Amino acid sequence: xxxxxxxxxxxxxxxxxxxATRMLAAARDAGAPxxxxxxxxxxxxxLSQARARAAKHDFDEAASxxxxxxxxxxxxxxxxxxxxxxEKVDTRVHENAxxxxxxxxxxxxxxxxxxxx
Amino acid sequence: MRRLVxxxxxxxxxxxxxxxxxxxxYERLRANLDTLAAxxxxxxxxxxxxxxxxxxxxxxxxxxxxxxxxxxxYMAERRVDIAYAxxxxxxxxxxxxxxxxxxxxxxxxxxxxxxxxxxxxxxxTRMESELRAEESERLRLQGEQSAQEAEAARAEAAQTxxxxxAQAKSAELARKEAQLAEAAAGDLRKRLSNLRATRGARGMQxxxxxxxxxxxxxxxxxxxxxxxxQLVAFVNRDPAKPIxxxxxxxxxxxxxxxxxxxxxxxxxxxxxxxxxxVAANRITSVGLGEDEPVAGNDTEEGRARNRRVDVILEDQxx
Numbered sequence: 424x425x426x427x428x429x430x431x432x433x434x435x436x437x438x439x440x441x442x443a444t445r446m447l448a449a450a451r452d453a454g455a456p457x458x459x460x461x462x463x464x465x466x467x468x469x470l471s472q473a474r475a476r477a478a479k480h481d482f483d484e485a486a487s488x489x490x491x492x493x494x495x496x497x498x499x500x501x502x503x504x505x506x507x508x509x510e511k512v513d514t515r516v517h518e519n520a521x522x523x524x525x526x527x528x529x530x531x532x533x534x535x536x537x538x539x540x
Numbered sequence: 541m542r543r544l545v546x547x548x549x550x551x552x553x554x555x556x557x558x559x560x561x562x563x564x565x566y567e568r569l570r571a572n573l574d575t576l577a578a579x580x581x582x583x584x585x586x587x588x589x590x591x592x593x594x595x596x597x598x599x600x601x602x603x604x605x606x607x608x609x610x611x612x613x614y615m616a617e618r619r620v621d622i623a624y625a626x627x628x629x630x631x632x633x634x635x636x637x638x639x640x641x642x643x644x645x646x647x648x649x650x651x652x653x654x655x656x657x658x659x660x661x662x663x664x665t666r667m668e669s670e671l672r673a674e675e676s677e678r679l680r681l682q683g684e685q686s687a688q689e690a691e692a693a694r695a696e697a698a699q700t701x702x703x704x705x706a707q708a709k710s711a712e713l714a715r716k717e718a719q720l721a722e723a724a725a726g727d728l729r730k731r732l733s734n735l736r737a738t739r740g741a742r743g744m745q746x747x748x749x750x751x752x753x754x755x756x757x758x759x760x761x762x763x764x765x766x767x768x769x770q771l772v773a774f775v776n777r778d779p780a781k782p783i784x785x786x787x788x789x790x791x792x793x794x795x796x797x798x799x800x801x802x803x804x805x806x807x808x809x810x811x812x813x814x815x816x817x818v819a820a821n822r823i824t825s826v827g828l829g830e831d832e833p834v835a836g837n838d839t840e841e842g843r844a845r846n847r848r849v850d851v852i853l854e855d856q857x858x
Contacts, residue, residue: 484607487607487611490611490615491611491614491615491618494614494615494618494619494622495618497618497622498618498621498622498625501589501622501625501626501629502625504625504626504629505625505626505628505629505632508629508632508633508636509632511632511636512632512635512636512639515636515639515640515643516639518643519639519642519643519646522643522646522647522650523646525650526646526649526650526653
């Protein structure tokens with residue numbers, strides 16, 4: 424109660440810190456440490472700077488940094504999505520090639536075998 | 541306040557240079573976005589992200605404070621990057637979906653080939669088992685045929701065996717008959733060669749019993765010829781004496797027939813003695829029939845003794 428009354432007049436405006444934090448966590452979960460480490464680090468730096476600015480009540484600058492952190496997280500997320508998709512494409516290309524080869528090599532001897540007896 | 545200071549400071553060349561740099565950033569990002577939009581593949585993808593990038597780049601053109609520009613530039617650059625990355629990701633995902641379809645198609649084709657192969661295998665197996673069935677049926681028929689042949693051969697062998705047995709039996713019988721005949725002939729010869737001279741009422745005599753003749757026949761048996769030697773020796777002991785040959789029968793049959801038979805038998809003996817060199821004029825032969833029995837005619841043994849030919853060396857001429 425004491426804290427609440429003391430802090431109430433200086434309560435910071437909602438500049439989206441919570442949203443930016445959630446997006447950063449989402450980017451990490453999406454594989455950003457692997458697929459977009461630079462973008463992730465940018466987002467982390469921007470977010471910590473934003474927190475520092477907010478702590479100094481520089482809310483305008485903090486808001487800008489939050490926006491930048493969010494867009495960095497978003498980029499990290501979409502690059503992770505791209506990296507994963509590329510990996511899956513590579514894997515599947517090889518799988519298909521192997522499968523086709525197996526299927527072809529499996530079919531030919533069988534045809535030859537079919538003619539033998 | 542800050543803006544005012546900035547404006548006063550940057551009047552002139554500085555302001556112009558700054559504006560030119562801003563224009564370069566804008567144009568660079570604008571060109572990037574245009575390139576993305578014009579890309580035949582990526583241009584159609586991630587339109588929402590590109591729209592946000594367009595907004596961010598547009599905001600860059602609207603100018604503002606230096607700090608604002610740096611922020612807007614940062615945002616615009618990131619938005620353009622996001623637009624690119626999103627389009628590329630969408631493209632990769634499109635490819636991935638295509639590859640998944642291809643993957644399924646390969647598997648489907650493989651399973652169809654597998655099915656086809658399995659059908660062919662099944663067909664081949666069916667044909668092979670049909671062939672095997674035919675083969676075993678053929679073998680079975682062959683077996684049946686050879687069993688029949690074997691049965692026929694067995695029957696034939698049994699027949700042959702029976703034939704051989706029968707032949708052996710008849711050969712055995714023939715052999716036994718021959719043995720019996722031989723024994724009988726031997727017995728006959730023995731009896732016929734065992735003549736003894738005895739003294740009768742008219743002189744010494746020898747008696748040929750009836751076995752020297754076949755039953756009812758007048759001729760001497762071949763076996764009896766051997767005993768002729770004894771008879772000849774007997775009658776030649778005293779060549780001066782006349783020889784009387786008497787034929788006798790048992791009492792069976794008609795007396796006349798018995799007389800005729802006994803006469804003919806006596807004649808047969810006479811002929812035999814003559815043939816052996818005995819002078820014919822010494823010999824008289826008579827048939828006495830059943831008139832002078834030496835034993836009873838009521839038994840076979842007696843009748844056998846009565847059937848005889850007596851050869852008598854007469855002491856005195858009649």
